Amino acid sequence: YLEKVLSLGPPPPYTAVDLMFVMGRIYQEWSEEEDGNYEQTSHKAFMRVMMALKTEEVLPSLTGFDDWMGDAITWCSLAEKCSAAGHYALASDFFSESIKRYEDEDHHAPLAQLWFELAKCRARAGKMEQAKKALERALQISPEDERMVGVWTEWEDPNHVFETQRKLPIKKFVAKLAELLPQK
Secondary structure, X not given: OHHHHHHHOOOOOOOHHHHHHHHHHHHHHXXXXXXXXXXXXXXXXXXXXXHHHHHOOOOOOOOOHHHHHOOHXXXXXXXXXXXXXXXXXXXXXXXXXXXXXHHHHOOOOOHHHHHHHHHHHHHHOOOHHHHHHHHHHHHHHOOOOHHHHHHHHHHHOHHHHHHHHHOOOHHHHHHHHHHHOOOO
């Protein structure tokens, strides 16, 4: 399917390079689950992506394959794009891969935010138990983050948000709704 999409041109916001990376990841997953030549196919797809990024001068020409694949940012940039496009299951996978790499490098600064993004993607993909576990991990790293604490409160007591929204005066609600709707 992705090969067909590539031949027709990738849908926004994706580029052909993005889709080739996704294909590489799919083959990588298959190589872990099944017998076959998927590991080699995955490697070829990732190599094509790396070479394209070097040609476009997005990636320094001296960057090695293992360094690039082991870099958390390699995975995080596509995770953010997938999340913005509403492809939360795919974004979750890429955020997970990014987290693995940051943990391997022992960087703590962006980890809380990555776990938080992973939690939101999992929630939007309908995987609330996994989302809560990811949010717990984010809060372990950054327990004072008000946004994370707020989301935790909402997820622990969904009625909390509903009650707050329900108490809005009708006139205020209608006025706010009118602001949001397109004007004729």
